[in-house]
Amino acid sequence: xxxxxxxxxxxxxxxxxxxxxxxxxxxxxxxxxxxxxxxxxxxxxxxxxxxxxxxxxxxxxxxxxxxxxxxxxxxxxxxxxxxxxxxxxxxxxxxxxxxxxxxxxxxxxxxxxxxxxxxxxxxxxxxxxxxxxxxxxxxxxxxxxxxxxxxxxxxxxxxxxxxxxxxxxxxxxxxxxxxxxxxxxxxxxxxxxxxxxxxxxxxxxxxxxxxxxxxxxxxxxxxxxxxxxxxxxxxxxxxxxxxxxxxxxxxxxxxxxxxxxxxxxxxxxxxxxxxxxxxxxxxxxxxxx
Numbered sequence: 001x002x003x004x005x006x007x008x009x010x011x012x013x014x015x016x017x018x019x020x021x022x023x024x025x026x027x028x029x030x031x032x033x034x035x036x037x038x039x040x041x042x043x044x045x046x047x048x049x050x051x052x053x054x055x056x057x058x059x060x061x062x063x064x065x066x067x068x069x070x071x072x073x074x075x076x077x078x079x080x081x082x083x084x085x086x087x088x089x090x091x092x093x094x095x096x097x098x099x100x101x102x103x104x105x106x107x108x109x110x111x112x113x114x115x116x117x118x119x120x121x122x123x124x125x126x127x128x129x130x131x132x133x134x135x136x137x138x139x140x141x142x143x144x145x146x147x148x149x150x151x152x153x154x155x156x157x158x159x160x161x162x163x164x165x166x167x168x169x170x171x172x173x174x175x176x177x178x179x180x181x182x183x184x185x186x187x188x189x190x191x192x193x194x195x196x197x198x199x200x201x202x203x204x205x206x207x208x209x210x211x212x213x214x215x216x217x218x219x220x221x222x223x224x225x226x227x228x229x230x231x232x233x234x235x236x237x238x239x240x241x242x243x244x245x246x247x248x249x250x251x252x253x254x255x256x257x258x259x260x261x262x263x264x265x266x267x268x269x270x271x272x273x274x275x276x277x278x279x280x281x282x283x284x285x286x287x288x289x
């Protein structure tokens with residue numbers, strides 16, 4: 001056998017198999033990867049793209065300043081888009097996602113932080129009365145909260161706590177409820193929201209994911225607007241379509257748009273945003289939550 005020819009054929013066949021493998025994986029991967037995929041799967045506009053912050057490698061650490069600047073810019077863009085997204089003020093906002101793990105709680109909290117710095121007196125409510133997580137992200141006690149207020153055990157003023165972010169207060173989810181939907185659809189919920197709006201410029205509800213349970217759809221119906229969070233490379237087209245179907249059958253739901261979480265940063269805009277980062281009116285703390 002000709003050794004050179006054998007090595008050359010092996011090299012060529014290796015390249016062919018590698019390319020074929022890439023195309024095969026891409027063909028069977030139906031996750032939403034970028035803005036084009038989201039536009040094809042969902043009828044709502046893309047409000048912002050939040051980059052993936054990854055400091056696990058040396059290269060990732062070197063890119064952190066640029067990624068943080070892009071993150072701040074993304075939330076500035078999101079808050080600005082919300083101001084012009086409706087002909088009426090969006091004072092109550094529900095943040096949800098098709099599935100667990102899309103990053104909706106982080107997006108909800110960072111949006112609230114950005115909004116509070118631009119327009120103080122914002123309240124974020126952990127409305128996931130089954131598996132609350134926001135108190136952990138904020139580093140506060142997850143004691144009595146929304147559920148306890150709705151059943152009459154506590155008053156709202158007694159469960160709302162201040163956060164380390166200026167202008168932002170927090171209401172925990174409270175005790176786990178066996179039937180959160182009943183509480184959300186009760187008159188007590190509407191009375192609570194009306195009383196809170198007398199003290200706060202905006203209320204953001206961090207809701208459960210849409211597909212595992214119907215709580216998010218009920219909260220979306222009670223809010224002025226809803227944001228759908230999808231994670232690039234994680235949320236699949238089928239889940240996004242099912243989430244769309246679930247919201248479309250609920251009367252009165254107004255979806256403002258989509259936030260693409262963990263997106264690949266656009267290198268063309270990175271340098272410009274990094275140079276402008278020092279002039280941005282945000283503290284920069286939001287990207288750490």
